[in-house]
Amino acid sequence: MSLTVNGRTHEIESPPLTTLLDVLREELRMTSPKVGCEQGGCGACTVLVDGQPRRSCLIPVGALNGVAITTVEGLGTPEDLQPIQAAFVHHYAAQCGFCTSGLLMAATAYVANGGTDDREAIAHALGGHVCRCTGYVKIVDAVAAAARGDEFDLSTTAEGRYTTMHTGGDS
C-alpha cells in the first residue's frame, strides 16, 4: 500500500495491522509523533488524518489508503515557522517537549477549523492531551494567541538557531 505523509507518497512495507505510529516512527523515521501510552490515552502520538487530529497509536495503517497524513515535520521549518509553532515558542508552551508534537497537531486542527481564543473551547479541543510540565496554562495561552493571529518577535524567546543534537529539556 501507499501512504501520503506531509504531501509525499511512500510505499509501505509494514503489515497492514501495524499502527500508523509504528509506521511513521520505525519505517519512515519520522519521530515527531511520540510513544506515550500506546492505548490512546495521552495524545503524544497525535497526527492529522485528512486534517483531523487522530491518535496514530490506535490506527492500523491498512485503514489509511488514500488519505493525507500531516505530522509536525509537515508544519514550518525552523527558518519559517507556522504561527502555531511560533506561538508555542513565544508563550513557552513547550517545556520538556515530549507532548508538544501531539498538542501542536490538535491545535493546528483547532485553528484551521475556525477555533477562537475562547479558553474553554481550547481546553475542550485539547482534552485528552496529557502534559506533565506546564500545567496547561501556557499551552492555552499559545493556542489562543495563534487563534487571534497574534504576531511574535521570537528574538526575545528563542535562540536564533535550532540544534539537532540533544537539547536539554526541563524535566
Place this chain on the structure above:
Amino acid sequence: MKAVGARVPRYDGVAHVTGRTVFVEDFDVPGAAWVKALRSPHPHAGIAKLDASAAERMKGVRAVVTAADVPLNVYGHLSALGIPGDEPLLAEKEVRYVGQPIAVVAAEDEEIALAAVDAIEIEYDVREPLFDVRKAFDPDAPQIHEWGNWYPHFEDGYDHRQIRKGDIDAAFDQADLIVQGVYRPAAIEQLPIETQVCQVVPEANGRLTIYSCTQALYFSMGVVAAHLQQPLNKFKFVGGTVGGGFGGKVDTATETLCCLLALKSCKPTKWRWTREEEFLCSSTRAPWHMEVADAVTKDGWILGRRMITLHDSGAYARFSPYGVTKHSFHHTGAYTIPNLHFDGWVVFTNRTPTSAMRGFGVTSVSFATETHMSRIAEELGIDPFELRLKNANRIGDTSPNGVVYTDPSTVPTILAIADHLGHELPADYRTMTTEPRSGDLLPDHLVAQLGNPEDH
C-alpha cells in the same frame, strides 16, 4: 538577576516545535534488540524454580540475563555513601513487590521478546505480604526484608531519624490545649509522558554507549559500573534530553540491564517500558503516615510538637532515608516551634519501591503542617492567617535541626496570599515583616531557640 522578570530565550524551543529534539528513542540504532522483562506477579514470594533455557533456545532470542549473570547483583542507591546495598538488580531467591524484575530478554523484535519471557519457567512459593506501614512493627507482622521491617542504617547506629530540641515535656505541661492530627498523603506516580527508555550500543573499542533518559546521568553511570564491576571509562553516557522526569528518572531503571544484554549478545539493545510498566514497576512518591500533637496556648502560640512519621519505602531503601532526613528538617514547615520531639522511620512494605518526586520528603510534611495549622486555628477560634503570621519563621529563628534563618519568606508570602484573597487583617498583622522578633512577638518561650544570623 538578569533572568527574573525577563523573557529569556529558550535554546530548545524551536527544536521542540519542529519535531527536531532528539529524545532517547528517536535515535535510530539499526539492529537494536527489543528488551522485555519477566516480572513478579506476586508482592511477596520465594522463587522456588527458575529455568530460562527454553527461552534462550528460541529463534530470534539473542540473550537472556538472570541474577546469575550479574557481576554484583545486590547494590544500593546509597552505597556510594557507605550504606550497605539491599536491592538486587534481578531477584534471585525472593520477590518483594509486584513488577520486580527477575529476568530480562533481548530478542529480534518485540513479539519474540514477549514470547521468550513467557517461555521462562518459574515457580513461586507465595508468602504473606505487608502493605500497611502501621503493622510493620507488630511482632507477628510478616518479615519482608533482611534488615527487618524498617531501615536501620542512620548515622551512629540509629534505626530511625530523630530530632530533639528544647524541653518537650515542659512545653506540653504549659499548654492550654493539645491539638492532634493524623495525615496520610497517598503515593503519586510521577507520570512522565516519555516512559523509561534506554538504548545501548556495544562499540568496537570495547566500550558501551548508553543513550539514557536519566535525570541523574553521572549517578546512573556509577550504578551501572558498580553492578558490572567495570571502571567508569568503559561507559559513554549520552543524555540530557528527558521527556519529563519529576524525580521518577533519578533511580537507575533500565540502563544496567540493557548493558548486560548488550554485552552478552554483542548487539545493541533497546528497552522502552510500556505505560503499564511505568505505572506498575517504576518508583512513585511515597505514601506517608504522619501523627502530629502540638502543645498550644489559647492566644495562638505553638510551644511544642511531638511527631511520628512512617515513610513507606516500598520493598527497598533506594533514596528513602534521604527523603526522611529532609522531612525531619522541615517538620515544622514555615513556622517556628521551639520544643520538638520527632521520630521518623523508613518502613519497608511489599509495595513498589518509592523514591524521589518534586520536593522529596518535604511536600508530605508541608501538607501535614499546613492542614494542622488550620486545625489549630479552628480549635482556638483564631483567624488562620493571624495564627500563621504569629508563628511564622523570622530572621534569627532556628529550624528543627538548628539552622539559623537569614531570609525566611513566610511573612511576605502569607501577607501576599491574604492580599490576593482580599482577607482583611488587623494593622499589627498587616504591617508585619520578616525582621527579628521583638516585643509581643518575642515571648519567653521563643528566646532560647534564637540564633545569630551572622553565624549562619
